[in-house]
Amino acid sequence: IxxxxxxxxxxxxxxxxxxxxxxxxxxxxxxxxxxxxxxxxxxxxxxxxxxxxxxxxxxxxxxxxxxxxxxxxxxxxxxSAADVEKEAREKEIRTLKKKFIWAAIFAFPIAYVAMADMISKSLLPGFLSPEHFPVNFALFQVIFSIPVIIVGWNFYHIGFPNLFKRSPNMDSLIAMGTGAAYLYSFYAAGLVLLAKDPHGQYVRSLYFETAAVIIALILLGRFFEALSKGKTSEAIKKLMGLAPKTATIEVNGVEEDVPISEVQVGNVVIVKPGE
Structure with missing residues (x-):
């Protein structure tokens, strides 16, 4: 009521x-x-x-x-709720796809630079060597991390407020994890850029690649999730479309086709083979 x-x-x-x-x-x-x-x-x-x-x-x-x-x-x-949902879902999918692409463009070079030196020094260009050019090594990761933070800003914009309201969600977990990695890495990079890392302790303790790759992969996961939900919604919509629009009822011994909405309690409904 x-x-x-x-x-x-x-x-x-x-x-x-x-x-x-x-x-x-x-x-x-x-x-x-x-x-x-x-x-x-x-x-x-x-x-x-x-x-x-x-x-x-x-x-x-x-x-x-x-x-x-x-x-x-x-x-x-x-x-139609279904039409609004479809339009919103398509918009969400496009947004997540763009965000992942931009995050990947900047995250994977950081990961390569950070990991290549551990695998083989020959894989890393000389001017990015952490031993001979620590400032270049740290600065490269700082510059490439900024676009990733911008792309993943919603994690922090949503995650931290919900954490402070005592209603943490997955965004809060992502924000805390990547935020801690970024804060320490910026601090360590700052010491390297200010020439306060004579023993190379901090230049090898940067975690920009960890935070950047996490953000990129989470965006990819959410893109696939939205894509999957969209396909499921379309399948359900098509299935609902298979429901009959009319029914055959018997009135005074005569069969009549009426809209489903007009079928009432007490009507004799005739279901023929194959229906």
């Missing part, structure tokens, strides 16, 4: 990729005054909110979800 002044709205929530994320979104909205009921479904990245229009607005709900670190796409009246 819908009470006077009560309204229900639906969202496609970008970034809600786990049951824990769905819980964070639900808690964020439930804190708002005027909210009656919140339903979330993470496999479909879907949320439905019932609220009192006299106490709360749609804009406030959108702000609450955004503040939790997720991007809500409002499903307007008359719009």
């Amino acid at each position: 819908k009470l006077s002044g009560e309204r229900a709205i639906e969202f496609k929530v970008i970034g809600m990729g786990s049951d824990h994320c769905a819980g964070i979104v639900k808690k964020a909205v439930e804190r708002l005054e005027g909210v009656k009921e919140v339903e979330t479904n993470y496999p479909n990245s879907y949320a439905r909110v019932s609220y009192d229009e006299s106490k709360l607005s749609t804009r406030q709900i959108i702000r609450a979800i955004s503040a939790a670190g997720y991007k809500p796409e409002l499903i307007e009246a008359g719009e």
Whole structure:
């Protein structure tokens, strides 16, 4: 029963990729005054909110979800939830693909430079040798790490606030792990650049490649996850399309074809072979 002044709205929530994320979104909205009921479904990245229009607005709900670190796409009246989901999913897939490509472009050169010297000194160009040119070695990794941090900024933008709110998620774990590696590596690189590493202790203790590769691989994993969810949603949509649109019922001994929505309790439904 819908009470006077009560309204229900639906969202496609970008970034809600786990049951824990769905819980964070639900808690964020439930804190708002005027909210009656919140339903979330993470496999479909879907949320439905019932609220009192006299106490709360749609804009406030959108702000609450955004503040939790997720991007809500409002499903307007008359719009198909499946169409909105498809459009949002395609946009998410394109964004993740671009982010992974940019992260990979800068992450793997860092990994090569960091690991090549351990395998064979001949694999590394002379001007990047940590023994003879430690400043070049450290500076190269610092410069190439900055774009990776920018591409993966959402991990920190979402992860740390949720951690401080005592609702840590996977982004919080990624942010803490890569953040610790970056902080120490920038500190060590700073000592190398300031010529305060005479014994080469810090130049060989850089972890830029670890953090950069983790960010790139996580983005790749999320890209494949979004791709898989998109295919699953399309398969379910096609399966639903196979449902019959009409039914054959018997009225006074005569068969009639009527829309499924008009079939009532007590009707005699005739199912023929092959149907």
